[in-house]
Amino acid sequence: MKDQATLSPIKKQVIWTRLMSLVEEQAQTLLRTAFSSIVRECGDLSAGVFDTKGRMLAQAVTGTPGHINTMARAVFFFVDAIPVDAMCPGDIYVTNDPWKGTGHLNDYLVVTPAFRGGRVVALFACTGHMTDVGGIGLSTEGSDVFCEGVYVPIMKLAEKGVINETLMTVAKANSRVPTELEGDIYSLIASNETAERRLQELLNESGLDDLSEVADHIITTSRNAMAERIEALPYGTATYTMTIDGFEAPVELVGTLKVDDTGVSFDWTGTSGLSKKGINVPLNYTTAMTAYALVCSIAPDLPNNEGGLSLFRVSAPNTSIVNAERPHPVACRHIIGLLLPDVVFGCVQQLLPSCPTPSEGASTQWTLTFRGGRTDDPYAISIVTNGGSGARPGLDGLSATSFPSNVRGTPTEIVESSTPLLFWKRELREASGGAGQWRGGLGQDMEISSLDGHDFTLFAAFDRIDHPARGRQGGRAGSAGELSLSDGTSLPGKGALVIKAEDRLVVKTPGGGGYGAPADRDGDALTNDQHAGYVTE
Incomplete structure (x- = not known):
């Protein structure tokens, strides 16, 4: 193999572009093979490639920002729970934990390690919305997360190539559409397998043993590019409020954007408190949608990966409806979560009047x-x-x-x-x-x-x-x-x-x-x- 330290900037960029193409094929595989119409017809999914530290290197264009940006955080939880050195060829991991995954139980997140030379060189992750995972389902009526469906912690979906039939049996037994659920899980597996095969082809063609040098290049280049955009912003603070319907009573969304010498931060202090119903939003989903709106405003042309996302700080009180902690009900977190960018854009327009918000x-x-x-x-x-x-x-x-x-x-x-x-x-x-x-x-x-x-x-x-x-x-x-x-x-x-x-x-x-x-x-x-x-x- 070639000495990876000699990779030219052009070759690094070519490999980076290939990774973006590769994860798009990963997403399209999921789109073509999914059983549920919300994934197959609507594209309610995400797909991406991560390095062995859990950093997102590239995302598919096909997919939703709520899924993609929560998945960017989720793989860190997988790496913490299951050390990379403990992973084996044929292992596949899964969760639908709303706080470690993508915000509610209906989203299954599957992570597959890619091996080369007996060691993990990358992680592939994808997620898709399952129509029914049991319990009360995709409803606002739940009183806690236990009402909302079968809760799957981070665990093995397959071990050394053997599917966890116990998990599959339990998941199917609790779904109103068991055949569809099983098919969707296998489509998530196939999506990652497709990406892993393409990565092996890329490494063979490039003469590389792993992605370590390319990964550092992607993260550093993206972080530096985002930092330049942030440094060009005028310092200031802006607050925007928006009243929405809520459930028991109207909900007040209050967001404050701050740009100073420490960078960009967004705080949701002042937002209404938690609901007793399933419209609460976990902080991971709040962060995903807030960061998405900030990226759209500040750097819409930059690739979306851990390098750029790491520069945005999002906070909210844990008594707030946008920072619901376990076991609060969160099945319909999208109702409020998808309204959050409107608040962010309201703040951006005050600080950046020329931005076409x-x-x-x-x-x-x-x-x-x-x-x-x-x-x-x-x-x-x-x-x-x-x-x-x-x-x-x-x-x-x-x-x-x-x-x-x-x-x-x-x-x-x-x-x-x-x-x-x-x-x-x-x-x-x-x-x-x-x-x-x-x-x-x-x-x-x-x-x-x-x-x-x-x-x-x-x-x-x-x-x-x-x-x-x-x-x-x-x-x-x-x-x-x-x-x-x-x-x-x-x-x-x-x-x-x-x-x-x-x-x-x-x-x-x-x-x-x-x-x-x-x-x-x-x-x-x-x-x-x-x-x-x-x-x-």
């Missing part, structure tokens, strides 16, 4: 989690639907588009072919985007029922019903979300809601806020909006 958006996904069917033939499905994103300086908001998560909406055809659910209507919601010089994105207008003659249950986990997305710089708020029956009966945004077989469920997702004064909107743009039916006369 978007207006507030629907942000939280309106994921429709349904269960129904006969006792001997039940179904469970999570259908991703989205509202409108906030407008940006120079650009209208995106309609029916998930942000800050980037999961895709579940195709109607997939839902109707795999369940008795029927969409009578699914279209853009007229006039739901906030008016402005640049218009907020539109939400969706949907009408859903069941064809099997049985009642079905919606596990509602929605926000922006009482407190819609606000505009910026004179832009108006987007439309609030609405949930009701077709006879006009209003439904709450959170909780287990039984929909009678003869009823139709009406779902109207929120619109994004506008940006700039409506009077300044270009006349041609307004005419186009009217012709397209985006706004009323």
